[in-house]
Amino acid sequence: MKPSHFIGSRVVKTGVAVFLTAWICELFHAPAVFAVITAIVTIEPTVADSIRKGFIRFPASAIGAAYSVFFIYLFGNSPITYALAATLTIVTCFRLKLHAGLLVATLTAVAMIEVIHSNYFISFLIRLGTTTIGLVVSTTVNMFVLPPDYTAHITENMMAIRKRLAAKIEKVFYAVTAEQPITAVYSLQSSDDVYKKIRQTETLIQFQKEEAKYHPLTSNEKEFFKQIEKQLASLKLIHYHIDNVLTTKLRNDLWMDHxxxxxxxxxxxxxxxxxxxxxxxxxxxxNLRELYWRENGVASRKPDANIANLPPELIITYELLTICQLTNRFLEYGNKVEVVKSSD
Structure with a gap:
């Protein structure tokens, strides 16, 4: 990984949140470790996630702290205390569907055992207070320090998807028009990086939508993401139609040279x-459209012609025509993106 990519905005924000959390705890003469743990795990990809998961992590931490205090009172600082506090914290959080708070709650439960010796109820309240400090500080930092902006990442992903789709189209259709298409298609790699990239980009767009609730987009930015989302939908459909070709039952005498x-x-x-x-x-x-209609005419004259017995030539030409249509649609959306960019 390149050093320039390693120190990202979330790393910087985590460092700032940890520093501010520890400093505030020091001002109040409160132990910082629990607050810092909470601050670290609360820096999320979006402000919306930080707030939403914060409301889950607070009661989860309270559950972990309560179990810790209870079992310290019963068994003191012993192995059974660690085991019961951790296990019951996980079970309770799972039952209450506090999944986002499982980690911080369990860490709180086991870390408290080492530092509590008396004044159990006061210790419990202090832990809740420091957890609150960590949640509030990290959410505030996430909102105001280097607010999440996924525009550049989304644009890079769109370019990568385009190029990978181009390579896949070339490989697949050259394979189905090879001398031995069955062997050629079978030899293609099964791993699909394109789909993973599409899913990742969909996630980033969703992050940007959630972020817009707290950092509103301009009208041009809204239009930009609207057209990018349409472009991505077109690319996703193109990918789907390429896969249809890969799953088509082939023969080795599909095509003539022309x-x-x-x-x-x-x-x-x-x-x-x-x-x-x-x-x-x-x-x-x-020319491709004429080939399609020619294949369609041949298929319709066959005695077993029905939807379940379409010849592979017809399926492949149809899928390629559909990909061309979707590509034209992709270009139309791309032109609108360029218009939005030029108006900024």
């Missing part, structure tokens, strides 16, 4: 479009 040429010319156009955002050549699209 048909292979038509398909590969369209594929080359798609690859160039995804890399350089150029318009598709309509002549190549028309």
């Amino acid at each position: 048909e292979k040429k038509i398909i590969r010319e369209v594929v080359d156009e798609l690859v160039d479009t995804f890399y350089h955002k150029t318009k598709l050549n309509q002549t190549d699209i028309c």
Whole structure:
């Protein structure tokens, strides 16, 4: 990992939150360790997450502290105290669906055992107070110090998805038009980095939407994310149609040479479009459309012609035409994104 990417905004915010939390605890002569633990785990990708999970972590921490005090009173500082406090804290939080607070509650429960010797109720209240300090400080830091902005990351991901889709389109359609398409398609790698990248980008867009509740977007920014979301939906559908080709039952005598040429010319156009955002050549699209209707006519004259027995040639040309249509839609949304950028 590059050093410049290692020191990210969340790392900086965590450091600031820990410092402020420890400093405030020192002002009140309160033990800082529990507050610091809470502050560390409360720095979330969005302010909304910090607030939402904060309301879960506070009662969870109270449960952990209560179990710790109770078992210290019964058994003192002993192994059974650690085991019972940790186990019952986890079980109770799980039963109450306080999943986001499980970690901090369990850490609080076991860490308190070492430092409590008397005044159990006062110690319990102090732990709740320091936990509150950690929650409030980390949420405030997350809101005002380097507020989350995923625009650059989303833009980078969109570019990466485009290029990976281009590579996948080229590999898949060149494979199905190979001399031995069954072997060629089978040899393609099964791992799918494109889908993972799409899911990651969807998550980042959702983070940005949640962040907009606390740091409102301008009208141009709203339009930008609206068009980016539409672009991503188009790319996701393209990925789906590529996978349909991969799952099509093939034969080794699918194409004649001129048909292979038509398909590969369209594929080359798609690859160039995804890399350089150029318009598709309509002549190549028309040739592919004619090939589709020709295959459709042949299929309809077969005695077993029905939806369950569509020939692979027809399926593949249909999927490629659909990908072309979705690519044109992607370019339209891209033009709107550029208009929004130029108006800033």
